[in-house]
Each structure stands twice: as structure tokens, then as C-alpha cells.
Amino acid sequence: MLAYLLGRAGVPVTLLESHKDFDRDFRGDSLHPYTLELLDRLGLADKLLELPHERARQFRLHTPTGSVTTADYSRLPTRFNYVALMPQARFLDFMADEFRALPGCELRTGSKVTELRRENGRIVGVQDIEAGVVIGADGRYSRLRRLADLPAESLGARTDLVWFRLPHKESDPPDADVDLFFGRDHYVGLLTGTQGWQLGYSVPKGGYAQARADGVEPIRAFLDEHVPWLADRTHLLTDFAQTTLLSVDISRVRQWWRPGLLLVGDAAHVISPVGGNGILMAIQDAVAAANHLVPALRNGPVRDEVLAAVQAEREPAIRIVQNDQVRIETRAARARELGRPLVPARLLRLITALPGVRKRAARANAYGPNAPVLGT
Template identity: 40%
Template structure:
């Protein structure tokens, strides 16, 4: 009864038209207040753009804030897994999406020392696209944003950076944002933080975070690709190192795994040692590692695995990396974020459309998604332990007998394909009877 009474009070405050004047007086100086939106989304990454699209598709007024002026960031994930391609199919967009230049992974393979093994075979998945599509993430974001822009209730603000939350009495009422024309207030019934692992939304909302120790970091670089090079996803493990090659058709996006905190030592050892290390791990790259002739061509990605104890507070919800940073293991971070976005839209669209949102709705998102997220993170933490052993080995690596045995068990590749390609809890697009435009279901 106490919880119901509390939620009822919060609901009344969420639906109030204007905050008290005393609240407005203590806000930072602003130049303007933009019209109120039903949902303000902080962050134009995969979760933010997809959530904005799905809410607008359901007739909800939504504004997405992206602090950069474009989506072009080379350190973002490239893997569009079968679960995400299935979402695009359900939206009627798959064929159009696949017109964008991309490559495909039909099998995921690894070379452990001199032992080559297929880890996953996606050809048996119960999806329309039985492969992982590889394309720069900015192409994916541009595509979803362009489709969302066709909807009358969708607004994307590029170059608008959220700097704080509008709050009163423990309730988030919108966002304060820095824009090219000055600072503005954006009143909103609901604010959703999709602003990544260094989330302003999470910090401003004082949501507590639990960190899991991670023993690895990733160096991100690109090397030329030749037509004769392997096409499928390949990880190479040898000499206390792991490299993953992502086929971007004209070049490889390379993830070079290192022990956490050791990048300065690598730099001190020099570029020549780094080049020789890459050539030793992946011999067919020996004729092109010289392309990395400056440390400016190598980006350090600090790996984190963490999660919020509470994804929400009244008027505020965090999803994707803002709620639970994922490791690059399996390349599944983007797809987990997209699954969060779909579940959020499915759960909240009706309440937002009819202005009946309560904190209970926000807690439902975490209750529904948290188990899948925590299980996925547990799998990644287990993988980190194995990687840590590799990074502390010496000399050539030899595939253990248990691995040789397990990978030949009938059905192993199909099980791994389902885990990697679809995840523990794949989501599906819900139809919304109240949507006010064609094609919303």
C-alpha cells in the first residue's frame, strides 16, 4: 500500500504542467526553453536512436539529443547481429537496410596457435538473415535516424549536449542542454539516458553503479585488407596476445587485446615491437603492419563491465551502456543496447502516449531486462578470465585438448551461434493500436 501511495504522489508530480517558481530560480542561467516533449533521450547511439524511432512510431513525442554534429566515430562497434537484423525485418526495413554496403559473417572462427576452429555457424538460426552484418556504426545510425525523421513526432538535435537534469523534489522533469546557440531547458515527462558508460544522465540522477573488475583493454586500429584475405570473423590467439579482425571490405578494423593498463609500456617499447607483434600473431598481415607508423593511429578503448543497481528514478530511466557497460567480448554490446531499446518501447509506449507513466513502469524495464544483461555479463567475465590466462602466457599458444573436444561436439556451433547471434533474451517489435500513422502496427 505504501508503494502504491508513493507512486501515486510521484505520478501527480510527473504530470504537473509547470514546476514551482522556486525550482526555476535555482536552475543555471539558460537562454531559452524549448517546447515540452513527452520523452527526451540523451545520446544518439544505437539505443537512443532506436528507442526514439520506436516511440515516435507509436505516436509518442520524442526528442533525441546527440552531443556530436554527426555519427562519425571510428571506435564504435560494427556488428549487426541476426537478432538486430530480425528487428529490422519486423519493422519492414531489412531489404532497404541491406542495400547499404556491408560484409557478412556466416561463421565465427578462431585461430589458437596453429589450430583453426569454427566457433559458431549462423546458418541454422531461426531468423530471416542468418549472418552477422558488418558495417560502420555511423551507417546504421544514419539509416535509423533517416527513417525516424519521416515520423512527425520525432526530433533529433545534433550538436546538443546534455549537461544536467531538470529536477524538483526527486523527480526528473527534463534536461538542460548546451547547444550551438546557448544553453536551453527541455521539459519532458520522461528522460532516458542512452549516453554510454560515462553517462551524464546516470551521474546527475545519482544512480549507484557496481563495477566488475576487467583485466583487459583494447587497442583499436585499421589495416588494409586484400581480396585474398579471410572473409569470416576471425580471432587470432598467440604469443600472449589476441587480435580480432573485422572485415570492412576495404580494410580490417583490428581489435588488439592487451592487459589492462599496459598501453604505456607498449608505447615505450616502440612501434617496431608493436608491428612485429601483430605480424607474429597474424602472419598474413606482415606486409602491411608498417601502415601503423604513428601511435595516433592506435586508439585505446578502456574496457568496463558494470551495472546500475537501479536503472531508474522518478522521471528518469537509463538503458544500454548507461545502465550496464558491456565488454567487447562477442561484439554484442550494440545488440544488447538495441534489445533494451525495444523492450523499453514495448513497455512504456502506451503509458507515454496516454500520459499515464508511473515509476512502476520504469522499474518494469529493469525487471524485464536485468536477468539477460547479468547473465551476458557473467559470460563475458568468464571469458575475461580465459583471456587473462592467455595474456600471462609465454611463447606460442597451443589449443587445449578440452577445446578441441568441445568444438567437435554435435550442435556446439549451433548453440554458440544462437548465443552470439541472438543473445539470451531476444526482443521483438510490438504493435501499438494507438499509433497515429501508417505502418505502426
């Protein structure tokens, strides 16, 4: 997204992708109303939404004591009053095609960054490429972050997820979109999509080896009890080889930049899957970065204060989101230790008693805190 925004503003960009293509299984498939409105402003939303996708209009919690809709996107005053769920690989292919069509923009696939070029204490490019600024947007295991010696500090994730898929059926509840199903010791996150249901079964941090030793039967039993409409297909989960570990992380780099280099997205701050807003935070990083970098790049190499300004603008929002996630993780871990329900019944009653809470929650999740406005 940042490469596209820079190229759209007339800045020559070389975009390096370490893989040969984007044909792999990503975990984040959600495009929030903010992202769709941004794409609409860029003239891309209608074209993107011609591709297969699902539209989630609610976020719901289910516990043994009741269910509640915590966010209702349909109440938002926007044309895009939903979260579009589209395989991330498809979205990346779409953006890559739009980027390549811009003059002065080149996408190199199968291109791994192995070294940073430095002159007089400043990063001036990678390998054989000179650059007015190098952007590290290479995810939670960022190679550029390591090469620049910008370590990420863990903020205390307490949960991991065992991730797998089950097929859709026509008889599935039509209002099931993005749902969390809570038991006493575990929860399952359920996300609809064009390739079936994605499910994440929670285990304590570092508990994947024990869960693997226990096998898939406890997961099937949890689904049969707490998501009974999936019981007619849980037998399809037969082996742990059908699952993958989503190691939940909440971490942040103290300084997102070095002279000549800027980290954005998960490279700078890893967002947990809670709330499904990792892509949203990364897209907003791209918008804020473009606003600062476009005028700076027109005047030569980017000064340190410009890079620092991107972090200063975005870090408060990231702190709010991550602090909320840490609180949720801590409460869930404490509840497990004490043998209490992960979501107390009184919390459900409180949520349902407050007028307008669904709309406010939807807006908070749809746009995030301090959302930047594209100015270029």
C-alpha cells in the first residue's frame, strides 16, 4: 500500500518481495471500512470488490451463559458498512498489479534483502539498489529490522492459536461472520471467508506441544459443545497436521527508524489477532508514512526528523490498541489460572444494557484510534 501511495504521487519505487508470488496462506483476511474508504478514494474499491469476498456485518461473543453482538458495522454511516473478508493473497495480487501499472514503479519477486548499504552512518539502499529511504514492511519476523539492529520488545502475549479450516454448508447460520465462542479454559475464533471457515483454538502461550500431544479430539469436543452447528463436520479434523500454530505476539520496536530507514506495520509493531485489526494498523501506517515521505522525497534523501515524525504520529494509536490487547490477554490468563469463565456473565449484561454500544464498538474497530487522512 505504501509503495502504491508513493508511486501514485510520482515517486519512483522499487518493491522487493522475497517470495516468487503471493500464493500462500495468510492469517489476516479482513479489510475494514477505513481501508475500503481509502481504496474508494484511490478509485480502486469497486474493482477490488468485484473479486470474491464475504461481508461481515457483526462481531459476536458466545458463552455458556449467553450471546451478544458487540459490534454492528451495519449501523455505520458509510457505503462500506461491513468488513470485507478476502484472502490476503488475492488482495496483495490486486495491489501488486495496480502498483506495477504506475510509471517508475518496479516489483521484483524472489528478491531477498541480505544487506543494507551504509554511507557515513546512514542507510542509503539495499544490495545493488540506492534509495532516498528504505522501508521495512516485511512483517513480524522482519529481516530489515534485524539488519538495522532494531529489536522488538515483547509486551506479554499469553495465548497461542491452533489454526485450521472447516468447510461451509448452506445450513450454516446466516449471521455467523466474525464470532468468538468461549468455554471455561479455551475459546475458538471463527472467521468466514471464500475458502470456508477459518478457526483458531486458543491454548496457553507455549502450549502448542501439549495440545499436539493431546491430539485433535479435545478441539473437536470443544466445537461439538460450544459451536454445535459445526458438529456435523468436526470429524474432518483428523490430525494435527491439518493445523498450524499461530503464535500470538504483541510487541513493539522502541525506535521505528534509523537514518535512511523506516519500519512500518508488523515490522515495527506486532498486533495480536484480537479484534482483527493488524492489517488496519499497517494500512494506516502506510497512509501516515506517505503523507510525510512524499514531500520529503521530492527534496532528496529523507531527513531523520521526517522518519521520527511518522513514528510520533502513529505510535499513540498503536499503544492504545496494544495496551487493550495486553489487558485482554492478562484477564484471560488470570481467569484460566483461577478457573473462572473467560468472559463473565455480568460483562455480557453490561454490554447489552448500554445503548449505542454496538455502533460505538463497530466504529472503534472499523477505523481505529487517531486514523490518519490521506493528504497526497
